[in-house]
Amino acid sequence: MSSSPKPSNDADAKVKAKEQASLRVTDDDLYRHSSQYRVWSFTPEQLTQKRAEINARATAKIEQGLRAFRETHPDLTSEELAAIDEKAVPVSTDEELLLVSYFARMILSFAGKMNLPTEVAATAVSFFRKFYLSNSVSEISPKEVFHTALFFSCKSENYFIGVESFAKKAKTNPNAVLKHEFKLLESLSFTLMNHHPYKALHGFFLDIQSVLAGKVDMNYMGQVYTDCKKIITDALLTDAVYFYSPPQITLAALLIADEALTMRYLQLKFMITEESPTENAQGEKQEPKEGTSIPVPGQKLLEVIKECKAIISNKVAPPKEEAVKVTAKIHYSQNPLTVLDRLKRQRESNSTATTPGQTPVPEENQAKRQKSDGTTD
Amino acid sequence: MISQAEYSKEKKVGEGTYAVVYVGTKQSSNRKVAIKEIKTSGFKDGLDMSAIREVKYLQEMQHVNVIELIDVYMAQNNLNLVLEFLPADLEMIVKDTTILFTQADIKSWLLMTLRGVHHCHRNFILHRDLKPNNLLLAPDGQLKLADFGLARNMGSPQDFLTSNVVTRWYRAPELLFGARHYTGAIDMWSVGVIFAELMLRIPYLPGKDDIDQIDVTFRALGTPTDKDWPEISTFGTYNKIQFYPPPSREELRRRFIAATENALDLMSGMLIMNPHKRWDPIKCLTSQYFVELPEPTAPADLPQLNKK
Numbered sequence: 001m002s003s004s005p006k007p008s009n010d011a012d013a014k015v016k017a018k019e020q021a022s023l024r025v026t027d028d029d030l031y032r033h034s035s036q037y038r039v040w041s042f043t044p045e046q047l048t049q050k051r052a053e054i055n056a057r058a059t060a061k062i063e064q065g066l067r068a069f070r071e072t073h074p075d076l077t078s079e080e081l082a083a084i085d086e087k088a089v090p091v092s093t094d095e096e097l098l099l100v101s102y103f104a105r106m107i108l109s110f111a112g113k114m115n116l117p118t119e120v121a122a123t124a125v126s127f128f129r130k131f132y133l134s135n136s137v138s139e140i141s142p143k144e145v146f147h148t149a150l151f152f153s154c155k156s157e158n159y160f161i162g163v164e165s166f167a168k169k170a171k172t173n174p175n176a177v178l179k180h181e182f183k184l185l186e187s188l189s190f191t192l193m194n195h196h197p198y199k200a201l202h203g204f205f206l207d208i209q210s211v212l213a214g215k216v217d218m219n220y221m222g223q224v225y226t227d228c229k230k231i232i233t234d235a236l237l238t239d240a241v242y243f244y245s246p247p248q249i250t251l252a253a254l255l256i257a258d259e260a261l262t263m264r265y266l267q268l269k270f271m272i273t274e275e276s277p278t279e280n281a282q283g284e285k286q287e288p289k290e291g292t293s294i295p296v297p298g299q300k301l302l303e304v305i306k307e308c309k310a311i312i313s314n315k316v317a318p319p320k321e322e323a324v325k326v327t328a329k330i331h332y333s334q335n336p337l338t339v340l341d342r343l344k345r346q347r348e349s350n351s352t353a354t355t356p357g358q359t360p361v362p363e364e365n366q367a368k369r370q371k372s373d374g375t376t377d
Numbered sequence: 378m379i380s381q382a383e384y385s386k387e388k389k390v391g392e393g394t395y396a397v398v399y400v401g402t403k404q405s406s407n408r409k410v411a412i413k414e415i416k417t418s419g420f421k422d423g424l425d426m427s428a429i430r431e432v433k434y435l436q437e438m439q440h441v442n443v444i445e446l447i448d449v450y451m452a453q454n455n456l457n458l459v460l461e462f463l464p465a466d467l468e469m470i471v472k473d474t475t476i477l478f479t480q481a482d483i484k485s486w487l488l489m490t491l492r493g494v495h496h497c498h499r500n501f502i503l504h505r506d507l508k509p510n511n512l513l514l515a516p517d518g519q520l521k522l523a524d525f526g527l528a529r530n531m532g533s534p535q536d537f538l539t540s541n542v543v544t545r546w547y548r549a550p551e552l553l554f555g556a557r558h559y560t561g562a563i564d565m566w567s568v569g570v571i572f573a574e575l576m577l578r579i580p581y582l583p584g585k586d587d588i589d590q591i592d593v594t595f596r597a598l599g600t601p602t603d604k605d606w607p608e609i610s611t612f613g614t615y616n617k618i619q620f621y622p623p624p625s626r627e628e629l630r631r632r633f634i635a636a637t638e639n640a641l642d643l644m645s646g647m648l649i650m651n652p653h654k655r656w657d658p659i660k661c662l663t664s665q666y667f668v669e670l671p672e673p674t675a676p677a678d679l680p681q682l683n684k685k
Binding site for chain 1: 421422423424426429432433434436437438439449451454456499500529530533
């Protein structure tokens with residue numbers, strides 16, 4: 001956003017002068033002023049660092065807690081100490097991300113069950129994921145935030161539902177929904193506007209029909225649109241949203257849905273020629289077709305879209321068992337005493353085959369069952 | 378993150394349904410600011426929608442004719458919006474009979490209003506409450522659109538919007554008919570009414586209630602017919618309203634004595650009944666009215682409120 005003058009060479013200056021000569025504010029200019037670009041666009045390195053810092057902060061706190069626990073329990077047996085060392089371990093950055101992704105997907109299915117508009121679901125996912133770019137899952141449990149994110153998204157996207165009826169539908173209570181609302185707003189740096197790729201999809205959908213007029217079947221286009229919408233929704237759970245603009249993500253989704261169609265469109269629209277066809281295994285390059293030029297900006301666009309495609313092609317859908325494990329890990333690392341309880345119960349159940357004792361955390365129960373009899377539910 | 382210590386609240390200057398406004402100072406720069414403290418108690422649904430909208434939309438707009446949101450912070454579980462301090466609004470100027478203003482002054486205020494509206498619309502944001510009271514004036518004379526508590530994104534065609542928006546006197550005919558789909562044209566209507574008010578120095582369409590507003594509007598500007606607005610018969614209430622003929626150009630000239638032909642063209646363009654035909658900000662900003670003399674007054678030279 002900063003427009004502070006930077007030293008620039010002659011070529012830059014020429015480009016600048018040319019830009020200033022045309023005083024039109026472009027859509028790109030407007031996008032660069034959006035909070036989505038100013039506040040929520042990162043390089044992969046920045047994002048990795050952000051997550052590492054949050055994890056380090058939470059880890060330090062947990063380790064401090066574990067040290068304090070050992071100090072206040074000097075009479076622990078070596079077996080107990082070993083159990084604590086094994087079980088009460090802070091979660092890693094990857095595990096945090098896994099849990100966030102798991103709950104982000106849960107938001108989508110919840111929104112689906114509640115019949116909420118696509119944009120509301122998308123914004124809720126965005127809010128939720130951003131929340132964990134300044135908070136750790138071991139500081140505030142995703143379980144406590146995902147309803148909040150969905151409820152707040154309803155309000156922010158002009159789809160108001162009273163908190164009582166929301167809580168009823170979500171099978172929770174109003175206080176739980178509202179508890180972290182302020183924290184959420186603060187974690188979002190008070191920026192609420194989300195530009196999702198769905199709007200861009202609608203635009204490209206119309207433009208493809210006009211650019212390829214008469215060459216595309218309308219029913220087929222409808223299918224492409226539906227497929228793309230699903231791909232975009234999956235893309236919202238990837239980090240592509242922090243690296244690419246909504247139209248770039250949309251074009252990547254189109255590329256996945258129908259590469260031939262999208263390439264034909266891009267060729268006509270941006271004069272791109274397919275100079276390097278999709279990853280030829282032998283590394284052989286096809287000769288560019290005769291008489292076709294390769295204008296650089298179009299080629300650059302294609303490169304960007306292909307990078308984005310590589311990211312969004314990896315569907316983020318962590319299995320429940322993994323999420324359960326991470327949740328249990330968080331619980332043990334923060335409550336080492338429960339590791340000892342667990343140890344005790346294990347010993348008892350080894351002698352008498354009884355049902356697991358009462359524990360306040362259902363995930364922990366599941367984790368235990370999974371561990372002891374090797375099945376999941 | 379900027380803490381509350383950065384800002385001091387000095388004097389309470391206003392209180393609305395969902396906020397208390399204070400004049401304060403930004404400590405690091407000694408800049409005078411307005412701090413809108415959002416009330417949080419008594420709202421069972423959590424943070425109020427108006428507050429959410431205000432934060433959401435102001436964060437996206439940096440424009441000389443839109444109020445600047447300097448900062449947002451939490452203190453004692455209250456949400457505080459730090460806004461630029463704007464001591465006057467256009468309503469105060471219009472109502473203050475000791476202030477004389479010229480056609481060039483009106484042109485300047487209208488130009489700044491349209492620039493602000495254009496910026497909202499090109500960001501796909503509807504203001505939905507334009508009125509002289511929400512057009513604030515900075516000490517340097519710049520006019521700024523304020524109060525985004527009713528703003529929203531321009532809807533997709535399939536979205537249902539509420540027609541219960543905009544302060545009554547500035548409400549476009551499609552809203553009076555209860556339209557559930559509308560566009561930036563509703564803001565343009567408001568600007569048209571404000572333009573008329575600046576020239577008349579009294580409210581142009583002061584309906585006493587929602588029913589009267591329909592009557593006052595069509596008595597002044599003529600009842601639309603399905604010839605110039607084909608969709609009009611789809612509004613349920615249309616058949617029940619009184620029919621008035623549109624004013625002749627001569628009648629408009631008599632009502633707006635000082636207005637030039639180009640000024641009347643612009644005003645009439647913004648007050649076209651059919652929202653599809655109503656002028657948009659670009660058409661208004663590029664109209665002859667802004668080309669012809671007199672030039673708009675430089676903001677710094679505009680009339681100011683008399684300091685008591």
